[in-house]
Amino acid sequence: MAFLRSLAPAILFVAVYFVISLLVTNSYYQLMMTLVLVWTVMGLSWNMLSGYTGLMSFGHAAFFGLGAYFSVLGHVHFGLSPWLAIPLAGALGAVAGLVVGIPTFRLRGHYFALSMLAYPLALLYVFEWLGYQEVSVPMERDHQLLYMQFEDQRIYTWLALALAFAVIVITRMVERSRFGMALLAIKQNEAAAEAAGIDTTRWKLRAMMLSAGIAGAVGAFYTVVLLVVTPQAVFGVLVSAQALTVAMFGGVGTVWGPVIGSLILIPLSETLHAEIGSWLPGIQGVIYGLAIVVVILVAPEGIFWKARDFVLKHRERAETARAVSRRAPAAAAPLPATAAPARRAPEGKPILEVRGLSKAFGGLKAVQNVTFSVKEGQILGIIGPNGAGKTTLFNLLCGFVRPDSGEVLLDGVNMAGKPPHVMCAAGLGRTFQVMRPFARMSVADNVVVGAYVHAATDAEARARAGQAIERVGLAAIQDKIAGNLTTKELRLMELARALAGRPRILLLDETLAGLGPAEVGEVMAVIRSLAEEGATIVIIEHTMKAMVQLVDHFLVLDHGEMLVEGEPESVTRDPRVVEAYLGAKWSAAHA
Numbered sequence: 001m002a003f004l005r006s007l008a009p010a011i012l013f014v015a016v017y018f019v020i021s022l023l024v025t026n027s028y029y030q031l032m033m034t035l036v037l038v039w040t041v042m043g044l045s046w047n048m049l050s051g052y053t054g055l056m057s058f059g060h061a062a063f064f065g066l067g068a069y070f071s072v073l074g075h076v077h078f079g080l081s082p083w084l085a086i087p088l089a090g091a092l093g094a095v096a097g098l099v100v101g102i103p104t105f106r107l108r109g110h111y112f113a114l115s116m117l118a119y120p121l122a123l124l125y126v127f128e129w130l131g132y133q134e135v136s137v138p139m140e141r142d143h144q145l146l147y148m149q150f151e152d153q154r155i156y157t158w159l160a161l162a163l164a165f166a167v168i169v170i171t172r173m174v175e176r177s178r179f180g181m182a183l184l185a186i187k188q189n190e191a192a193a194e195a196a197g198i199d200t201t202r203w204k205l206r207a208m209m210l211s212a213g214i215a216g217a218v219g220a221f222y223t224v225v226l227l228v229v230t231p232q233a234v235f236g237v238l239v240s241a242q243a244l245t246v247a248m249f250g251g252v253g254t255v256w257g258p259v260i261g262s263l264i265l266i267p268l269s270e271t272l273h274a275e276i277g278s279w280l281p282g283i284q285g286v287i288y289g290l291a292i293v294v295v296i297l298v299a300p301e302g303i304f305w306k307a308r309d310f311v312l313k314h315r316e317r318a319e320t321a322r323a324v325s326r327r328a329p330a331a332a333a334p335l336p337a338t339a340a341p342a343r344r345a346p347e348g349k350p351i352l353e354v355r356g357l358s359k360a361f362g363g364l365k366a367v368q369n370v371t372f373s374v375k376e377g378q379i380l381g382i383i384g385p386n387g388a389g390k391t392t393l394f395n396l397l398c399g400f401v402r403p404d405s406g407e408v409l410l411d412g413v414n415m416a417g418k419p420p421h422v423m424c425a426a427g428l429g430r431t432f433q434v435m436r437p438f439a440r441m442s443v444a445d446n447v448v449v450g451a452y453v454h455a456a457t458d459a460e461a462r463a464r465a466g467q468a469i470e471r472v473g474l475a476a477i478q479d480k481i482a483g484n485l486t487t488k489e490l491r492l493m494e495l496a497r498a499l500a501g502r503p504r505i506l507l508l509d510e511t512l513a514g515l516g517p518a519e520v521g522e523v524m525a526v527i528r529s530l531a532e533e534g535a536t537i538v539i540i541e542h543t544m545k546a547m548v549q550l551v552d553h554f555l556v557l558d559h560g561e562m563l564v565e566g567e568p569e570s571v572t573r574d575p576r577v578v579e580a581y582l583g584a585k586w587s588a589a590h591a
C-alpha cells in the first residue's frame with residue numbers, strides 16, 4: 001500500500017503528460033515529447049548505476065547503441081518486430097553490463113569513469129568497420145502495428161510514456177528495497193557498507209546489469225522513433241553525456257532527477273536548436289555544458305536535492321521552534337550514566353579466538369603475533385598508546401586488512417582474510433573510530449542497512465532497525481538526515497547500525513572519541529546496559545576511567561605486540577602498562 005502511495009506522483013506525472021500529448025498537434029513537438037521520455041529513461045538508466053552507487057559512468061552509450069543496432073539489424077536481417085526486439089535488447093544490454101562490469105569494477109574513481117568511456121568508443125569504430133555507417137529501418141506499410149510504424153506520432157509518446165513509467169516503477173522498487181539501500185550505502189561509504197554485511201561487488205554488478213538492460217531497451221525503442229541508426233548517433237560521446245547531464249542536472253540518486261532534468265533540458269536544447277541552430281550550430285552541446293556548469297556551482301547534486309534540503313531545513317527549523325516553545329526534553333534520552341555494578345568474569349566458551357595474528361605495512365610491524373580469545377558475554381578492553389596497532393587489529397578481525405599470518409577463529413572456524421561483509425554475516429559487528437555514516441540517509445535508513453544482513457524481508461529489517469534505534473535512545477530523531485546529526489548522535493547511530501545486524505561480538509573503536517564529559521556518560525550508559533544484558537563486546541578506548549568500570553579483561557598493545565593481558569585490577573597496576581601507557585600520574589591517583 002505504501003509502495004502504491006509512493007507511486008502517486010509518478011501516476012500524476014503520466015496522466016498530465018498524457019493529457020498534454022493529446023493537445024499537441026505539431027509533429028515536431030510530438031517528437032520532442034517522445035524524446036524527453038527517451039532521455040528520461042536513459043537518465044534513469046545512468047542513475048541506476050552512477051546515481052545510486054556513485055560510480056561515474058561515461059559509457060552508457062555502449063548499451064544504448066547495442067540495443068539500437070540489435071533492433072535495426074534484427075529487423076533488416078530477420079524481420080524481428082520491435083515488440084520483441086525491445087525486451088531482447090534489454091536482455092542483451094544486461095549481459096553486456098555483466099561483461100563490462102566484471103573487469104571494470106576492479107577500478108575505482110576516475111579510472112572507472114575513464115575506462116567506461118572506452119567501451120562505446122570501441123564499439124563505434126567496430127560498427128563503422130563492419131560497414132554499418134547508416135542503417136535505416138525498413139518501411140512496413142502492411143504491418144504497421146507489428147513493426148511499431150504509426151502515422152499518429154502521439155502513439156510513440158504514449159509508448160515512451162509506458163516505458164518511462166515502467167522504469168520509474170522499477171527504480172522506485174529498487175530504491176525502497178534492500179537493493180537500493182545497499183547501493184546508497186555503497187555510494188556514501190563503501191567500507192561502512194561492507195562492514196554492515198553488504199557484498200558490494202555483487203550489488204554493483206546487479207546495478208550495472210539493470211542499468212545496462214534499461215539502456216539497451218530504450219536504445220532499441222529509439223530506432224523505432226528515429227528510423228535510422230548511425231554509430232555516431234548511438235555510440236557517440238553525446239549520448240552518454242546527455243544521459244549523465246539530465247540525471248545530474250535534475251538530481252543524482254533519485255527517481256525524479258532524470259525526469260526533472262529531461263523536462264527542462266531536452267525542450268530547451270531542442271527548441272534552441274530549431275530556432276537558432278542554423279546560425280549557431282551545436283547549440284545543444286552548449287546547453288548541456290552550461291547545465292553541468294550551473295549545477296556544479298549552484299546545486300552539485302542536482303535540483304531535486306537542493307529543493308529537498310531547502311524544504312527539510314525549513315521543516316526542521318519550524319519543528320525546533322515548536323519544541324522549544326513547549327520546552328520539550330532532549331531528543332535522545334538514553335539510560336542514566338550510573339556506575340556499573342561489578343561484572344562477574346564470564347565462564348562461557350570462547351566465540352572468538354585469535355592466534356598469532358600479524359600484519360606489517362612495509363617495514364612497520366603494526367600487529368605482531370597477537371593471541372587472545374573472547375568468551376561469550378565478555379567485555380574485552382583493548383588499550384595502548386597511539387599507534388600501538390589497536391585499529392589495525394580491528395581491521396584484521398573485520399576483514400578490512402588481510403593478515404600476513406595468523407588465525408581468526410569464529411566458533412572454531414578460521415575466517416582470517418575473509419572480506420568484511422562475510423565477517424559481518426558471521427557475527428562481527430563494528431563501529432569506526434572515524435565515523436562513517438551514510439550522510440544523505442535518515443537515521444532509520446542508516447540502521448536498516450545494518451539490519452539486512454540477517455533479515456529475510458524488508459519488514460524484518462525495518463523492525464530490527466527500529467529495535468536497535470530504540471535501544472540506543474534515538475527513536476525521537478530517527479527521521480533526521482544523518483548528515484545533520486551531532487557527534488554523539490552519530491556515535492549512537494553507528495552503534496545502532498552495528499546492533500541491528502544482531503552481532504555475536506560487537507567491536508567498538510573509540511566510540512567515545514570527540515564527546516564532551518556529559519555525552520561520554522550518556523553513550524557509556526548505553527554500552528554498559530548492553531554489557532549487563534550479556535552482549536559480547538571488544539572495545540578500544542582511551543578513556544580509562546570509563547574502561548575500568550566497564551571491562552572484565554584488558555589486552556594491552558604496544559608497538560603492535562601484546563604487552564600484557566588480564567583483569568583490570570592487575571593490568572592497571574602492572575608497571576609495564578603504567579610505563580608504556582597509563583603514566584605515573586594515573587598510577588599515583590589510583591594507588
Ligand SMILES: Nc1ncnc2c1ncn2[C@@H]1O[C@H](COP(=O)(O)OP(=O)(O)OP(=O)(O)O)[C@@H](O)[C@H]1O
Nearest residue numbers: 361364366384385386387388389390391392393433
Ligand atoms: N594502511 C596503513 N598503511 C601504512 N601504515 C599503517 C596503515 N594503517 C596503520 N598504519 C600504521 O600502523 C601503526 C598502527 O596504527 P593503528 O591505527 O592500528 O594504531 P592505534 O593503536 O589504533 O592508534 P590510535 O590510538 O592513534 O588510533 C601506526 O604506526 C600507523 O601509522
